[in-house]
Amino acid sequence: MSRLYLRRRRDPGILRGWGPAERRTLGIGLIAGIAISAAVALEYGRVWRRGSAPLPRDSDDLLLAAEEAAAETALVAAAGYADVSPSEKILFNLLASFVATFALARGITYSLRGRATFGPFRDFRVGRRHIHHFVPGIALALASGTAAMVTRREELERPLAVAFGAGMGLTLDESALLLELEDVYWTPEGLLSVQITMATMALLAALALGLRFLRRGERIVLEEGSTSSTGR
Numbered sequence: 001m002s003r004l005y006l007r008r009r010r011d012p013g014i015l016r017g018w019g020p021a022e023r024r025t026l027g028i029g030l031i032a033g034i035a036i037s038a039a040v041a042l043e044y045g046r047v048w049r050r051g052s053a054p055l056p057r058d059s060d061d062l063l064l065a066a067e068e069a070a071a072e073t074a075l076v077a078a079a080g081y082a083d084v085s086p087s088e089k090i091l092f093n094l095l096a097s098f099v100a101t102f103a104l105a106r107g108i109t110y111s112l113r114g115r116a117t118f119g120p121f122r123d124f125r126v127g128r129r130h131i132h133h134f135v136p137g138i139a140l141a142l143a144s145g146t147a148a149m150v151t152r153r154e155e156l157e158r159p160l161a162v163a164f165g166a167g168m169g170l171t172l173d174e175s176a177l178l179l180e181l182e183d184v185y186w187t188p189e190g191l192l193s194v195q196i197t198m199a200t201m202a203l204l205a206a207l208a209l210g211l212r213f214l215r216r217g218e219r220i221v222l223e224e225g226s227t228s229s230t231g232r
Contacts, residue, residue, distance in 0.1 A: 080217025095206040097165030137170025
């Protein structure tokens with residue numbers, strides 16, 4: 001059986017350039033970023049068209065109108081999030097936290113390649129043993145999951161979902177290491193399709209839930225608010 005290496009491999013060839021697997025990962029990351037940006041931009045445009053902010057062609061101060069539309073978009077998102085069921089809030093928190101932690105962990109780990117530190121981040125060692133980030137990930141997921149099962153306080157469930165999602169992200173980011181029992185994080189084996197698939201599914205699910213929040217927020221802020229103003 002393969003032995004679990006306790007030190008991260010650093011291949012000088014990989015450090016000098018991007019391999020095919022890394023380029024694919026970067027491409028998927030860019031697609032995810034574009035998808036999120038497009039969703040935000042589309043919602044911003046919808047609220048600007050339907051909300052109280054004057055349209056660009058009707059505004060004397062475009063910057064002020066844009067700020068008003070941005071504030072109304074934030075209000076729509078907050079109202080939609082507040083209006084959904086507790087289970088939807090918990091699921092959204094978990095998925096969003098998982099995606100954000102997964103992306104952050106991989107980005108920081110990449111930045112640490114070939115250097116001792118990256119800002120406040122550095123490889124953590126106990127003696128000669130390198131502690132991989134799946135270790136705190138498992139601990140965080142176990143602690144938050146256990147707390148969520150035993151607590152009866154509903155106000156704790158949403159932050160616990162964030163913590164559980166973060167633990168999942170830290171753990172599944174190194175799923176290749178756990179499956180191969182070898183430090184293959186930056187090898188083709190380390191960029192397992194299961195990691196990318198799960199991250200993509202979580203991102204799409206979070207976006208779908210987010211759109212549900214936004215549509216409800218539009219109904220509350222734009223449609224009901226407009227009706228109330230008309231009735232006065």
